[in-house]
Amino acid sequence: MDFLTLFAIYVVVVLTCIVLVCKYSGQQQTPFSIVFNCVAKVVSPLTPKWLQKLSQRSLHRLFHQRNNMFIYLHVLLEAAVYAEFTYEVFGFCREMDTTVTSLSVPYVLLAVKTFFFYLCIKRDPGTVTKKKVGGQLHIYPYDRRLFHPGVSCPTCQLVKPARSKHCRVCNRCVQRFDHHCVWVNNCIGAQNTRYFLLYLFSVCAMAGDIAVLTGDMLLHAVLRSGLLSASYIDDQGQQQPAGPLFVVQHLFLTFPRIIFMLGFLVFVFFLLAGYALFHSYLALVNQTSNEWYKSRGYVCQHCHPTATADQLCNPSPDHSKRYYYSRGLLRNLGEIFFPLQPVRKKDN
Numbered sequence: 001m002d003f004l005t006l007f008a009i010y011v012v013v014v015l016t017c018i019v020l021v022c023k024y025s026g027q028q029q030t031p032f033s034i035v036f037n038c039v040a041k042v043v044s045p046l047t048p049k050w051l052q053k054l055s056q057r058s059l060h061r062l063f064h065q066r067n068n069m070f071i072y073l074h075v076l077l078e079a080a081v082y083a084e085f086t087y088e089v090f091g092f093c094r095e096m097d098t099t100v101t102s103l104s105v106p107y108v109l110l111a112v113k114t115f116f117f118y119l120c121i122k123r124d125p126g127t128v129t130k131k132k133v134g135g136q137l138h139i140y141p142y143d144r145r146l147f148h149p150g151v152s153c154p155t156c157q158l159v160k161p162a163r164s165k166h167c168r169v170c171n172r173c174v175q176r177f178d179h180h181c182v183w184v185n186n187c188i189g190a191q192n193t194r195y196f197l198l199y200l201f202s203v204c205a206m207a208g209d210i211a212v213l214t215g216d217m218l219l220h221a222v223l224r225s226g227l228l229s230a231s232y233i234d235d236q237g238q239q240q241p242a243g244p245l246f247v248v249q250h251l252f253l254t255f256p257r258i259i260f261m262l263g264f265l266v267f268v269f270f271l272l273a274g275y276a277l278f279h280s281y282l283a284l285v286n287q288t289s290n291e292w293y294k295s296r297g298y299v300c301q302h303c304h305p306t307a308t309a310d311q312l313c314n315p316s317p318d319h320s321k322r323y324y325y326s327r328g329l330l331r332n333l334g335e336i337f338f339p340l341q342p343v344r345k346k347d348n
């Protein structure tokens with residue numbers, strides 16, 4: 001197979017991964033899990049019982065119990081990228097007179113990101129507790145559409161406040177529940193959605209900035225090598241100009257680690273940028289991922305006259321407005337950054 005085909009396959013695979021992850025993130029039945037289940041079914045009769053049990057248990061521990069695995073993985077990937085950047089790209093850039101100021105931006109971003117990452121991990125997302133539930137019940141009114149009054153959580157044995165949800169991984173109810181994020185090993189809820197948003201944006205900025213610096217470095221390397229005006233002698237003994245294919249091949253062979261890192265960064269950037277935009281959109285319309293996901297299944301009799309009874313939302317005068325909770329973009333954002341606190345009961 002020639003190099004260009006291989007390269008095209010590489011690009012297609014990366015793009016397909018991005019599209020698939022964007023499309024299916026947050027859903028229960030992802031193509032990945034379907035494929036995984038099929039493979040498991042085929043492989044399981046061939047593997048010994050103890051191995052099956054072990055793998056099941058470790059999978060369970062990895063995805064259905066709180067654990068720091070993904071935090072370690074996150075730090076490891078980050079360390080790899082920064083090591084590569086510091087040891088290879090930094091030196092090249094210095095030689096090409098990139099200013100120290102622009103080369104230190106990635107490190108500043110790393111510090112900022114780490115700060116928000118830490119807050120995401122450490123901050124209580126808004127756990128519903130016996131002590132606080134009285135006040136938490138009054139933060140949001142029940143909409144009688146997705147959240148109904150008087151429903152208790154069977155596990156926590158507490159009345160569920162509106163917009164809350166029980167997190168099965170953490171085994172607690174969380175107020176204004178968004179989702180459980182394995183990368184920070186914590187739920188994203190009322191009290192840490194703001195840090196989560198800032199974290200997403202700082203990771204994007206980090207990946208984007210390093211990718212731009214690296215791209216710039218590669219561009220300079222190509223210009224400097226004179227490859228663009230070079231030529232070679234082909235099989236027939238004719239002189240041929242070295243085309244772009246030649247340049248790409250040269251880069252791959254000369255800087256394999258840097259090219260690999262750049263590919264990874266571009267992938268992470270587009271993935272997280274999409275995710276960050278989705279979460280910003282949710283923040284702007286006063287919705288959580290949980291509500292967005294739940295309300296997609298809802299249809300209105302006005303829009304779907306043939307819908308069955310259990311598919312119907314409660315008739316509401318505002319049914320035509322999809323986001324009838326939104327009180328304006330700024331106020332919605334304000335509520336993310338200054339979350340409503342549980343109402344304290346006055347002691348008389």
Ligand SMILES: *[C@@H]1O[C@H](CO)[C@@H](O)[C@H](O)[C@H]1NC(C)=O
Nearest residue numbers: 140286325326327331332335
């Ligand atoms: C957000 O929606 C909730 C209902 O889900 C509502 O009680 C609250 O007032 C809304 N906040 C804003 C700022 O619109």
Ligand SMILES: [Zn+2]
Nearest residue numbers: 153156166173
């Ligand atoms: Zn619960």
Ligand SMILES: [Zn+2]
Nearest residue numbers: 167170180187
């Ligand atoms: Zn959780």
